[in-house]
Amino acid sequence: MLRWLVSAFFLALPIGTTIGVLLGIQAINRANGKPPPFTGGEDTGGLPGLGPLRGKDTVVMKCDVSEGIASRTKDGLEFSLTANPWGWKQGEPGNICLMANLNGNRTYATKWSAPAFNVTWQYPRASGTNNVHAFPNAKVMNKKFPVQAGSVKKLDFDVSWHLSLKNDSLTEVTGADVTTNAINANVAVDMFLDTDSTKAGKPESASHEVMVWFANFGTDTFPIGKASVADKGLKTKTLNGTDFYLYYGQNQVTKQKVLSWVASKPTNTFKGSLRPLLDEIFASNNADYPTKTDYLGYFAFGQEAYSSTKNVTFSVPELSVDLETS
Numbered sequence: 001m002l003r004w005l006v007s008a009f010f011l012a013l014p015i016g017t018t019i020g021v022l023l024g025i026q027a028i029n030r031a032n033g034k035p036p037p038f039t040g041g042e043d044t045g046g047l048p049g050l051g052p053l054r055g056k057d058t059v060v061m062k063c064d065v066s067e068g069i070a071s072r073t074k075d076g077l078e079f080s081l082t083a084n085p086w087g088w089k090q091g092e093p094g095n096i097c098l099m100a101n102l103n104g105n106r107t108y109a110t111k112w113s114a115p116a117f118n119v120t121w122q123y124p125r126a127s128g129t130n131n132v133h134a135f136p137n138a139k140v141m142n143k144k145f146p147v148q149a150g151s152v153k154k155l156d157f158d159v160s161w162h163l164s165l166k167n168d169s170l171t172e173v174t175g176a177d178v179t180t181n182a183i184n185a186n187v188a189v190d191m192f193l194d195t196d197s198t199k200a201g202k203p204e205s206a207s208h209e210v211m212v213w214f215a216n217f218g219t220d221t222f223p224i225g226k227a228s229v230a231d232k233g234l235k236t237k238t239l240n241g242t243d244f245y246l247y248y249g250q251n252q253v254t255k256q257k258v259l260s261w262v263a264s265k266p267t268n269t270f271k272g273s274l275r276p277l278l279d280e281i282f283a284s285n286n287a288d289y290p291t292k293t294d295y296l297g298y299f300a301f302g303q304e305a306y307s308s309t310k311n312v313t314f315s316v317p318e319l320s321v322d323l324e325t326s
C-alpha cells in the first residue's frame with residue numbers, strides 16, 4: 001500500500017485507509033530518481049550504540065527528516081537512504097534517526113551493496129487510519145529504471161537485518177518485547193510497476209505495487225488481501241528455505257493493485273533471486289496482475305514503522321541488489 005508524503009513540493013490527497021494496511025513512500029524527488037543531497041558529520045546526539053565519529057564522511061545521520069543520504073558510491077550501484085517519517089509532524093511525539101556508515105571511501109561490500117545503515121525510532125501507537133509513522137528505507141537508484149519487467153534477467157537480493165531494543169543491535173526483539181512495547185512494524189521490499197514507464201517510477205501513480213515481506217511484528221501490520229491470521233494466501237513459493245505466501249488486493253483508496261509475498265516466519269537473512277516471485281505473478285496470467293511488458297520503476301527495502309513505546313533499532317548490516325537487464 002502506499003501513502004503520499006506531504007511536502008512543500010507535492011500536494012498530498014487526504015487519504016484514509018484500512019487500519020494496518022498502509023505503506024509509506026519516498027519523497028517525490030526520490031520517486032523521480034533524483035539523488036538526495038549528501039550531508040554528513042552531524043553531532044551524534046548520544047544515540048545508542050554510536051561510538052566516536054571516524055571522520056566527517058564516515059558516519060552520517062539524519063533525524064526526523066525525509067531528506068535522503070546518497071551512498072555516493074564510486075563505481076557501484078547508488079542507493080538513497082532515508083528515514084522518511086511521512087506520517088509524523090514536527091512537535092508530535094516520536095523520533096527517528098537514520099545512521100549510515102559511508103566507510104570514508106564510499107566503497108561497500110560489493111558493487112551492488114548499500115552502506116550498512118540503521119534506524120532508531122519510537123512512535124506512539126495510533127488508532128484509526130493514520131497508523132504508520134515512517135518508512136525508513138534504502139532505495140535503489142538504478143540508472144536503467146524504469147525497465148521492462150520481462151527484461152530483468154537477474155534480481156539477486158542479499159540482506160541481513162535485525163530489530164533490537166538493545167544498543168548493540170544483536171539481540172533480536174522477542175515476542176514478549178513486541179507485546180510489552182507495542183511494537184508494530186514490518187520489513188519489506190517495495191516495488192512499483194505500470195504500463196507507463198513514467199508512472200512506474202512514481203509510487204503515487206503506478207498501477208501496481210509488488211511487495212516482499214520478510215517479517216512483520218505486532219498485530220497492526222496486515223498485507224492487503226489477507227483475510228484472516230490463518231490465511232495462507234493464494235500461492236506459496238519457497239525460496240532459500242523460506243515460504244512466501246502471495247496475497248492480492250486492491251488499495252481501496254488509491255485503487256492500486258497490490259501483490260504481497262509474505263514470509264511465513266521472520267526471515268532475518270535472505271540470499272537469493274527474487275525473480276521467481278515476479279515470474280510466478282506473470283505466469284498467473286491474471287488480468288489484475290502486472291505483466292512482463294510493464295515497467296518496473298521503483299525498488300526499495302525498508303521498514304514500515306507503526307509504533308513502539310521504546311526506541312527500537314532496525315539495522316541493516318548487509319544489503320545488496322543486483323538487478324541486471326538483458
Ligand SMILES: *[C@@H]1O[C@H](CO)[C@@H](O)[C@H](O)[C@H]1NC(C)=O
Nearest residue numbers: 046047048049050166167168
Ligand atoms: C550501550 O551498551 C553498552 C554496553 O552494554 C553500554 O556500556 C553503553 O552505556 C550503552 N550506551 C547507551 C547510549 O545506552
Ligand SMILES: *[C@@H]1O[C@H](CO)[C@@H](O)[C@H](O)[C@H]1NC(C)=O
Nearest residue numbers: 049050099100101118167169
Ligand atoms: C548504527 O550505525 C552506526 C553507523 O554505522 C553505528 O556507529 C552504530 O553503532 C549503529 N547502531 C546500532 C544500534 O547498530
Ligand SMILES: *[C@@H]1O[C@H](CO)[C@@H](O)[C@H](O)[C@H]1NC(C)=O
Nearest residue numbers: 045046095096097120121311
Ligand atoms: C531514542 O532515539 C533518539 C533518536 O531517534 C535519540 O535522540 C534519543 O536519545 C533516544 N532515547 C533514548 C532514551 O535512548
Ligand SMILES: *[C@@H]1O[C@H](CO)[C@@H](O)[C@H](O)[C@H]1NC(C)=O
Nearest residue numbers: 102103104105106107108109
Ligand atoms: C573502504 O573502507 C572500508 C572501511 O574502512 C575498508 O574495509 C575497505 O577495504 C575500503 N575499500 C577500499 C577499496 O579502499
Ligand SMILES: *[C@@H]1O[C@H](CO)[C@@H](O)[C@H](O)[C@H]1NC(C)=O
Nearest residue numbers: 239240241270271272273274
Ligand atoms: C540460497 O542461498 C545460497 C547461499 O546461502 C545460495 O548459494 C543459493 O544460490 C540461494 N538459492 C537461490 C535459489 O537463490
